[in-house]
Amino acid sequence: MLNAKPAEEQNQIAENQKEIPFGRPWIEDAERAAVMKVLEGHILTHGPLCHQFEDDFAAYVGGGKAVTTSSCMAALHLSVLHFGLGPGDEVLVPAQTHVATVHAVEIVGATPVFVDCELETGNMDLDILESKITPKTKAIVLVHYVGIPMQMDRVCDLAQKHNLHVIEDCALAVGSFYKGKHVGLWGNTGCFSFYPVKHITTAEGGMLISKDEKTATAIQNFRAFNYDRSFTERKIPGVYDVIGVGLNYRMSELQAALGVTQVAKLDRIQAKRAENFKALKASLEKVKGVRHVLDSNHPEGQSSYYCVIAILEEEIAQKRNDIVLALTADKVGCSIYYPQPVPRMKYYAGKYDTDAGDYKNAAVISDASIALPVGPHLDTEDMAVIAENLKQKIESI
Numbered sequence: 069m070l071n072a073k074p075a076e077e078q079n080q081i082a083e084n085q086k087e088i089p090f091g092r093p094w095i096e097d098a099e100r101a102a103v104m105k106v107l108e109g110h111i112l113t114h115g116p117l118c119h120q121f122e123d124d125f126a127a128y129v130g131g132g133k134a135v136t137t138s139s140c141m142a143a144l145h146l147s148v149l150h151f152g153l154g155p156g157d158e159v160l161v162p163a164q165t166h167v168a169t170v171h172a173v174e175i176v177g178a179t180p181v182f183v184d185c186e187l188e189t190g191n192m193d194l195d196i197l198e199s200k201i202t203p204k205t206k207a208i209v210l211v212h213y214v215g216i217p218m219q220m221d222r223v224c225d226l227a228q229k230h231n232l233h234v235i236e237d238c239a240l241a242v243g244s245f246y247k248g249k250h251v252g253l254w255g256n257t258g259c260f261s262f263y264p265v266k267h268i269t270t271a272e273g274g275m276l277i278s279k280d281e282k283t284a285t286a287i288q289n290f291r292a293f294n295y296d297r298s299f300t301e302r303k304i305p306g307v308y309d310v311i312g313v314g315l316n317y318r319m320s321e322l323q324a325a326l327g328v329t330q331v332a333k334l335d336r337i338q339a340k341r342a343e344n345f346k347a348l349k350a351s352l353e354k355v356k357g358v359r360h361v362l363d364s365n366h367p368e369g370q371s372s373y374y375c376v377i378a379i380l381e382e383e384i385a386q387k388r389n390d391i392v393l394a395l396t397a398d399k400v401g402c403s404i405y406y407p408q409p410v411p412r413m414k415y416y417a418g419k420y421d422t423d424a425g426d427y428k429n430a431a432v433i434s435d436a437s438i439a440l441p442v443g444p445h446l447d448t449e450d451m452a453v454i455a456e457n458l459k460q461k462i463e464s465i
């Protein structure tokens with residue numbers, strides 16, 4: 069229990085405190101007008117705005133071909149299906165990630181092989197990853213943890229040496245670069261999420277990118293029933309053929325209208341995130357009880373600054389959930405990324421007999437960290453309020 073201040077005093081703090089949400093979509097008149105324009109027309113799905121969003125997104129990341137999808141999970145699923153992963157195949161996956169990264173492997177019957185992460189970045193430890201490669205290993209499905217880029221040249225060297233596919237989960241990595249190249253363009257595919265708290269949003273939605281045009285085109289078709297021509301390409305309405313089995317993981321025009329408007333302000337969004345991140349990191353480095361803040365440890369790794377992950381000292385970490393609750397009560401939005409290492413989650417723990425010692429850094433991040441907001445809905449004054457609040461909560465334990 070926290071040594072709480074008297075209830076009246078606590079309520080006073082909470083009342084005077086401006087709300088600092090963890091995430092808030094940045095929706096303005098431009099987004100509302102763009103959606104209304106779609107509704108006033110007659111093309112509600114797989115139309116020109118999806119293509120425009122794809123082109124604008126590819127221009128933002130600086131290359132490759134982009135394909136809109138209904139979510140990041142859909143883009144990951146399409147990737148593993150495209151590369152034919154299935155029973156008997158081993159796929160290296162992070163122990164510390166959103167479960168979607170691993171579900172993509174599990175859902176096709178391949179075997180996820182969990183790899184622990186580094187404590188400084190939250191990204192897979194590449195030495196451990198290499199030690200887990202066997203003749204059955206067919207792919208790496210990696211995550212750029214909260215937008216901190218992995219060292220993709222090392223990943224690609226390993227993949228080439230062992231003939232592995234590389235699927236990048238870039239759900240939180242719009243704006244993450246490694247050695248000047250946007251993530252998602254290093255591996256075979258990159259999968260992005262536009263869920264409401266992400267860098268940009270389409271409500272639900274995702275994007276798959278690939279530096280390889282053939283891969284992107286095949287996945288584009290697969291995403292839409294594997295029709296041989298899209299709605300807009302049909303000379304005779306209703307006439308098409310099918311070139312393979314497929315799914316419907318398309319994005320609607322309403323979502324794409326949001327996407328086009330949001331991409332246009334990505335530079336402003338990223339500048340604000342970077343500014344907030346740097347301010348909060350600097351403040352937290354002076355807070356006793358905060359062990360470190362995760363960040364890229366490579367001079368040429370540029371994060372997308374999704375949030376600040378503060379790792380607490382061991383004795384403070386035991387009260388982490390109390391601190392999270394106390395911050396929330398004082399209207400300081402915070403979260404946990406991610407609540408358990410995936411191999412510790414009920415389904416995976418029941419199915420795969422993993423040793424907790426195999427993912428001890430992932431466990432530290434799940435058990436001893438607090439995720440704090442840096443989104444463009446906030447400014448550096450809010451960062452000072454967050455740091456001061458966390459300091460107070462730690463001191464009052």
Ligand SMILES: Cc1ncc(COP(=O)(O)O)c(C=O)c1O
Pocket residue numbers: 139140141142165166168169211237239240260261262263273274
């Ligand atoms: C790393 C990661 N991958 C995938 C996803 C799933 O994204 P979506 O909701 O777009 O399927 C998330 C969601 O937060 C995530 O954090």
